[in-house]
Amino acid sequence: MDQALQPSRGDVNSLRRAAAIVQVIAASGDTGVRLIDITQATGLRRATVHRLCRTLQSLGWVRQPRDRQRYYLGGGLPLLMSLLPSRRLLAEAGSATLDRIAEETEDTAFLFLHDGLDALCVDRREGSYPVKPLLVDIGDRRPLGLGAAGLAILAALPDEDRGPVVDLLFNSREECRNRGRAKIETDLAVARRAGYADASAGLVSGVAGIGVPILGRAGIPIGAISVAGVESRWPQRRRESFADVLHREAYRIAKRLVENGAA
Template sequence: MAETAGAQTLRRGLAILKLLARYQPGGLGVSEISRKLELNKATAVRLTRTLMEEQFVAQDAETRHYRLGPEAFAVGLAAEPNYVLQRLAAPALRSLALETGDWLFFTVRHGLEAICLSRESGDVPYPQASLRVGDRHPLGLGAGGLAILAAMPKEEAETVLTINAAEIVRRYPQLSEGALRKMLEETREQGYSVIPGSLSPGFWGIGVPVLRADGHPVAAIVLVASAIRMGAARQAVIASRLQGVSQNLMLVPSQN
């Protein structure tokens, strides 16, 4: 039976996604995609642009290479066991967002990165530069990535930070490796992370890790609020509430 044009286009688009998955995070240029998949260049350009429009593919502004975009990761993570935790946490995070008026996020660990899976909307203006669903950050960057890193065994965390530090500093030159290590120690001591407007001016983030039964972090819950709403007393209250949600998730039987 002959394949329809629509089925062929879908198959080629999926082939591009599978190919880029093997070349993360550097990605591939359109000529390489065309050659490896035996597509003519015009077809490769058309398909990658369509995938970009749907955010399944992103293009690096400097190298012009294509790599997987946020929607590809969001779809892939939906099949992961940790996605169950996000769905279980959603009602509590939604309730807390309505109660506080702030923004709540659920982020999972994926290798050396943290990926935002969901956002619950508050009733205050949202910072444009802050976290969005599908965003990927090196572990150690942002309230969620820092909370996850701090909850890891120290030797493992040191290895991850050594690998990720250069990328974090590249993205945010105002953060030195020394400052990152200081924030990491503070997070370990207090049991939650606090990002005081260094990534999104005027807004603070508080993050707590979500742990497996063996104590290893697999995710993080983050609240983002304006700086004027984040006095020391409220920080402690918010952190306690987030920790309560996290601990309840630890009590849920494993879905693996």
């Protein structure tokens, strides 16, 4: 909240303030905030907050139900996000990808969507090898930073975003706290260096998994693909060759997204 309020030379300050307000409202989640709460959280004057809120409301970014005088996040923001075609196209484009991965690796391939602080599993394909680690079902969501896909996504976030996201994760996800911040930070560093995430250590013992992010044009990860198998079958050399397969497929998906996405 403070960060957005440091008046910076050459910047549009009313915009910084508005952003700070939206931040506070968003942080309240489904509870909503009163105007006075916003003034306290931001340090802005009452009239200022009110004026900005009115504008934000007319833009659909915040919402104030007629009866109750609390502010909530409005529908305009999700609507904005929905303009990005990637999320829908990813599932389509990913299907053939999973087929190929499962075929080549003989292990189980997963397609995840980046959804807030989670990686949401939207598709899965089982390989031919009889021992199948099916820890994640379609529809399940795992916190970013745990598991190969979540790690890949988190590691691929722009540097300036990753910090805040990690903070949020540790504030709101017990699973992450349990694993420990230091471990996750190391995993991230390793993943960034290697270009793929290796979650073989942290998961259920005996199960190995690697993942790579799928990047949109802006360079921001919109999802990830991963493959999981029995650890004993996965020497280092094999992991690296699998990582190559995943990279190749991630690139193919990204290319398809760009082609179809151009409206």
